[in-house]
Amino acid sequence: MTPFTLPGEPHIHYANGHLQMEDCRLDNLAATHGTPLFVYSKASMLAALAAYQRGFAERKSQICYAMKANSSLAVLQVFAQAGCGFDIVSGGELERALAAGADPAKIIFSGVGKTRQEMRRALAAGIGCFNVESEAEIDVLNAVALAENKVAPISIRVNPNVDPKTHPYISTGLKGNKFGIAHESTLATYQHAASLPGLAVVGIDCHIGSQITQEAPYLDAMDRMLDLVAAIEAAGIPIHHIDFGGGLGIDYQGDTPPSADTLWAKLLTKLDARGFGQRLLMIEPGRSLVGNAGVCLTEVLFMKPGEQKNFCIVDAAMNDLPRPALYQAYHAIVPLEQSKQARADSPVCDVVGPVCESGDWIGHDRPLAVQAGDRLAVLSAGAYCMSMSSNYNSRPRAAEVLVDGSSAHLIRKRDNLADQMRGEQLL
Incomplete structure (x- = not known):
C-alpha cells in the first residue's frame, strides 16, 4: 500500500493501516464521538x-489570527x-476572543459594517486598533468615541486594486470589491481622519484576498502600500504600524503556496530596501494557520449507483x-x-450529503473503494467549515475534538434539538 501523508501536513498520516492525527486514531475518535466530527x-x-x-x-511584529477562519474557543485559546x-470582524468574535484569553490590546477590529454598539463595546474593552473601511465609518466612529469620552486608535484599510488571482468570492483588493478605501482617495481620507478629535491614526492596513498561492500579488500590494505611507507621512501624519493582512493559501489539491517564512523573507527584503524595515508590522493569517490542521470525519450511509452518476451518500452535508x-x-x-484506498478499478462517485439540495456535495468524481458503514476523512477542513456551518434542515452542528499528541479533547459537544430550538417560541 502506498504511504499517504496529507501534502504539507505530517501530523495526519496512516499508521498500522489506520488514519491518525498525531498519535490518535481517527476511527477511535469517530466511534467515541460520532460523525460528522x-x-x-x-x-x-x-x-x-x-x-x-x-x-x-528579530522584527517588531504582531501576528493576529483572523478568527473568522475558525472561531472555536479552544482553537482561539491555542493561539492566545x-x-x-486576533483579527475580529464582529462583536461576537470580540467576546469569543476575550473569553479565550486574548489580550485586548492585541485585537484589531476589521470589517465594513461595524455597528455603533460594536464600536462602543470594543472601545470599552480597550482593543488595539480599528481597521476602518469607509469615510462614513470614520465619522461614526469619531462620534461614538467622543460620546464615550475615548479616543479610538485607527488604521485605514486601503484597496490597492491588486488582483490576488483567487476565487472572486474571496478577492477583496480590487476596485469592484466592497472593502477598503480606494487607493486614489487614501491621502485625503487620512487627512480627514487625522483632523477628528475622537480618532488617533496609528497605522495603515491592506488585505487583498484569501487562498492566495502566488507571491506577486503580495509584492505588488506592498509597493502600493509603501508609496502611500510615504505620501501620508509627507503630509505630516505619522504611520506607526503597517498591516499587510493575511490571505496566504494552503494545499487543497496540489496547490503550491509559498511557505510563510519564505514569503516574508522576500517581503522584508523589499521593506528594508525602501527604508520601512523597522516599523511595527502586523499580519492577519487565518486559513494558513488552521486549514490543513483539521479534518471532518463522516460515515458512508449508502452507495447509490446510477445511469449517469454513482453516489456515495455520507452523513456530513453542506x-x-x-x-x-x-x-x-x-x-x-x-x-x-x-486498505480501503481507491484502486485503479474503483468506481467513480460523487460524495454527497443528506440535505435536500442538489448543491449538497462534498466531492465530485472521486474514485472510492468503500461501502456503507465505512468512514471517510474530508481533509483540509480546519478553516471556513465549522465557522460557516449551520443547522440547515434542522441538522445538529457537529462535535469538535482537539488532538494534542496522544490526548484528544472534546472542545464542542454536538448540538441537540434543545440547542437548536432555544430562543424560539410557539404562538
Whole structure:
C-alpha cells in the first residue's frame, strides 16, 4: 500500500493501516464521538504559526489570527497562549476572543459594517486598533468615541486594486470589491481622519484576498502600500504600524503556496530596501494557520449507483462543509482504513450529503473503494467549515475534538434539538 501523508501536513498520516492525527486514531475518535466530527491537530496549528514567527524573527511584529477562519474557543485559546493577537470582524468574535484569553490590546477590529454598539463595546474593552473601511465609518466612529469620552486608535484599510488571482468570492483588493478605501482617495481620507478629535491614526492596513498561492500579488500590494505611507507621512501624519493582512493559501489539491517564512523573507527584503524595515508590522493569517490542521470525519450511509452518476451518500452535508457548495471548493477525501484506498478499478462517485439540495456535495468524481458503514476523512477542513456551518434542515452542528499528541479533547459537544430550538417560541 502506498504511504499517504496529507501534502504539507505530517501530523495526519496512516499508521498500522489506520488514519491518525498525531498519535490518535481517527476511527477511535469517530466511534467515541460520532460523525460528522471535526478533529484538529494542535501541533499542526503551532507548526504553521512557527513559520510566521520564523519569518518575523528579530522584527517588531504582531501576528493576529483572523478568527473568522475558525472561531472555536479552544482553537482561539491555542493561539492566545502562543502569544497571538486576533483579527475580529464582529462583536461576537470580540467576546469569543476575550473569553479565550486574548489580550485586548492585541485585537484589531476589521470589517465594513461595524455597528455603533460594536464600536462602543470594543472601545470599552480597550482593543488595539480599528481597521476602518469607509469615510462614513470614520465619522461614526469619531462620534461614538467622543460620546464615550475615548479616543479610538485607527488604521485605514486601503484597496490597492491588486488582483490576488483567487476565487472572486474571496478577492477583496480590487476596485469592484466592497472593502477598503480606494487607493486614489487614501491621502485625503487620512487627512480627514487625522483632523477628528475622537480618532488617533496609528497605522495603515491592506488585505487583498484569501487562498492566495502566488507571491506577486503580495509584492505588488506592498509597493502600493509603501508609496502611500510615504505620501501620508509627507503630509505630516505619522504611520506607526503597517498591516499587510493575511490571505496566504494552503494545499487543497496540489496547490503550491509559498511557505510563510519564505514569503516574508522576500517581503522584508523589499521593506528594508525602501527604508520601512523597522516599523511595527502586523499580519492577519487565518486559513494558513488552521486549514490543513483539521479534518471532518463522516460515515458512508449508502452507495447509490446510477445511469449517469454513482453516489456515495455520507452523513456530513453542506451545512457541515459549506465550502464546496459555496465556492465549488475541492477537499481531498480519504478512507480511515488504509486498505480501503481507491484502486485503479474503483468506481467513480460523487460524495454527497443528506440535505435536500442538489448543491449538497462534498466531492465530485472521486474514485472510492468503500461501502456503507465505512468512514471517510474530508481533509483540509480546519478553516471556513465549522465557522460557516449551520443547522440547515434542522441538522445538529457537529462535535469538535482537539488532538494534542496522544490526548484528544472534546472542545464542542454536538448540538441537540434543545440547542437548536432555544430562543424560539410557539404562538
